[in-house]
Amino acid sequence: MPQKPRYEVLLYGATGFTGQLAAKYLAGHPDLAGKRWAIAGRNAEALDEVRQSLEHDQLELVVCPLDDEAAVQAMVRSTQVVITTAGPYSSYNGEALLGACAKLGVHYSDLSGEGFWQREMIDSYHQTAIKSGAKIVLGGGVDSIPSDLGAYLALQACEGSIEDKEPIQLTAVYTEYSGSFSGGTLASGRARQAAIKSGRLTREAMHDPYVLAPNTVGADSETATLDGMPKRFRYQRVNGMGTLIPFFMAQINAPVVRRSLALAGVAETVSYRECCSIGMWARVAWLYSSRGLGFPLGEPINFNPKSGQGPPKWMLTQGQFTVEVHARSGSKKLSKVTISGKGDPGYGATSKMLSEVALCLLKEQKNKPDATGVLTPATALGDALVDRLSDAEGGRFMRFTVV
Numbered sequence: 001m002p003q004k005p006r007y008e009v010l011l012y013g014a015t016g017f018t019g020q021l022a023a024k025y026l027a028g029h030p031d032l033a034g035k036r037w038a039i040a041g042r043n044a045e046a047l048d049e050v051r052q053s054l055e056h057d058q059l060e061l062v063v064c065p066l067d068d069e070a071a072v073q074a075m076v077r078s079t080q081v082v083i084t085t086a087g088p089y090s091s092y093n094g095e096a097l098l099g100a101c102a103k104l105g106v107h108y109s110d111l112s113g114e115g116f117w118q119r120e121m122i123d124s125y126h127q128t129a130i131k132s133g134a135k136i137v138l139g140g141g142v143d144s145i146p147s148d149l150g151a152y153l154a155l156q157a158c159e160g161s162i163e164d165k166e167p168i169q170l171t172a173v174y175t176e177y178s179g180s181f182s183g184g185t186l187a188s189g190r191a192r193q194a195a196i197k198s199g200r201l202t203r204e205a206m207h208d209p210y211v212l213a214p215n216t217v218g219a220d221s222e223t224a225t226l227d228g229m230p231k232r233f234r235y236q237r238v239n240g241m242g243t244l245i246p247f248f249m250a251q252i253n254a255p256v257v258r259r260s261l262a263l264a265g266v267a268e269t270v271s272y273r274e275c276c277s278i279g280m281w282a283r284v285a286w287l288y289s290s291r292g293l294g295f296p297l298g299e300p301i302n303f304n305p306k307s308g309q310g311p312p313k314w315m316l317t318q319g320q321f322t323v324e325v326h327a328r329s330g331s332k333k334l335s336k337v338t339i340s341g342k343g344d345p346g347y348g349a350t351s352k353m354l355s356e357v358a359l360c361l362l363k364e365q366k367n368k369p370d371a372t373g374v375l376t377p378a379t380a381l382g383d384a385l386v387d388r389l390s391d392a393e394g395g396r397f398m399r400f401t402v403v
Contacts, residue, residue: 007038007079009358010062012097013086014039015046017310018111020053021351022085027054031359038062040075041086066093076100081107083140083358085351088191090117090200098136099125102374105132107361109140111354113188113252115226116201119211122259126374136374137381138212140357141350142321143249144256145377146339147172149386149400150325151257151272152378157335157402158327167219167269169328170257171238174247174276176322178287179344180301180311187307210267212259218267220258226251228273235278240333241326243278250274260376287318311344319344341398352397353389357381360388 011026013019023039026032040062041047047061064075066086076082082101086092089112101108102125112118118138129136139148151170158168195201205211209220209228220228227233227250236244254274261267291314294300299312311319322340326333343349357377364384371380378385389398 005077005079006036007060008032008035008362009037009081009083010040010075010079011038011358012040012064012082012084014050015041015043016085017308018347018351019085020050021316021347022083022355023050023054025352025355026358027056027059029355029359031363032056032058034058036060038079040064042066066096069096072096072100073104076104076106079106081358081361083108083354084110085354087112088114088117088188090114090195091187091191095121095124099128102129102134102136103132105134107135107137109137109354109357109361111141111143111350112138113143113249114191114195115211115252115255116192116195116205118255119205119214122212122214122374130373133372135361135372135380137357137361138259138374138376139253139256140354140377142341142345142353143350144253145353145357145385145389146321146323146341147253147274147325148257148260148376148378149389150323150337150339152260152382153337153386153400153402154325154327154335155266155270157337161334162329162332165269166329168271168334169219170270170272171241171326171328172250172253172257172272172274173241173244173324173326174249174274174280174321175324176283176320176340177247177249177276177280177345178284178321179319179346179348180315186305209255210258210262212255213262213267216258216262216267218258218262219269219271220267220273223271223273227254227275228271229275233275236275241277241324244275245278247274247276247280250276256376260378263375263379291318310347316344316348317342319348321345321349336403338401339398342396349397352392356388356392357385360385 014023036058038060042065044063064071207224210216257272261270294312297314320342325337327335341349360381
């Protein structure tokens with residue numbers, strides 16, 4: 001009988017801004033009470049500082065540079081689940097960790113928003129992970145859990161109300177996304193620009209709606225935009241949704257959702273587009289102005305953060321997000337899902353989401369055993385993740401409403 005791995009969960013990149021938030025959340029989570037888990041990274045001293053700041057008597061350290069293949073494999077073998085916040089993943093050898101998990105049958109998730117890197121991982125490791133039994137979950141944070149689960153629930157709610165193969169259009173509208181900036185976000189942007197310069201990110205990929213669903217011809221194929229909105233889209237007034245404008249995260253989220261649709265076998269009849277409301281920016285402006293940009297609080301917003309820096313503490317708790325996903329067939333309204341959450345979306349909220357993905361992979365691995373490969377939150381975990389996020393922090397973190 002195989003020996004059980006030493007750790008329940010291993011968090012790589014625990015010394016970074018988001019990594020520290022995730023480590024703190026996991027250390028206080030009841031599911032890890034009395035359980036052995038680990039934080040990992042390259043710098044032993046920095047890892048020990050993080051450990052000293054946490055209260056958990058079963059927390060251990062693993063020092064492992066990702067350019068040491070033997071050390072990476074030993075680390076991956078020591079745990080049941082790996083999550084990593086060490087991005088940009090295309091720049092910091094993220095493939096070494098994801099690839100080892102895919103080969104060794106260890107469940108994995110990350111926060112990458114680098115679509116070109118995600119496609120490389122799909123091409124290289126989807127079949128490998130299927131054979132090993134690993135669930136490799138793309139988009140394990142605010143990009144792209146709310147969008148992906150919103151689309152998943154909206155389609156569920158349509159069942160029985162339309163004919164088989166009847167076209168459905170899903171429209172995700174972010175009505176709130178109040179947060180700030182971090183050095184990691186800017187670094188990811190620089191990694192994308194470097195990929196364009198080097199040819200690693202091609203023009204074709206930048207306009208392929210199914211970039212994360214290779215060989216798919218679906219309902220969005222003719223749109224030829226990543227977000228699913230019309231070319232040169234600026235604004236649009238839609239009855240029941242308000243005035244819609246481009247959303248800066250849509251080009252990251254929409255391809256992940258379309259991978260879910262393709263894996264579920266419905267991409268041919270279900271289209272997906274994503275945008276935001278004008279009111280979203282009004283809410284951001286209100287949060288910033290009502291707090292005096294943080295100056296009266298002694299923590300001003302840093303609009304040019306360095307790597308490892310993130311939002312001020314007040315933003316981590318006072319930020320929030322809301323997305324509405326509408327399902328329609330022609331003029332017929334089928335369903336509407338609203339997902340909201342508390343905390344700066346990209347940091348306070350995303351660190352909790354990734355942590356809950358890890359615990360869901362740990363607790364629910366016996367459910368949906370056939371769902372293996374390079375997956376998405378909806379296709380890997382589905383209802384189990386919805387339930388877990390709904391219950392997180394006593395039900396105060398995220399809310400899901402289906403009508």
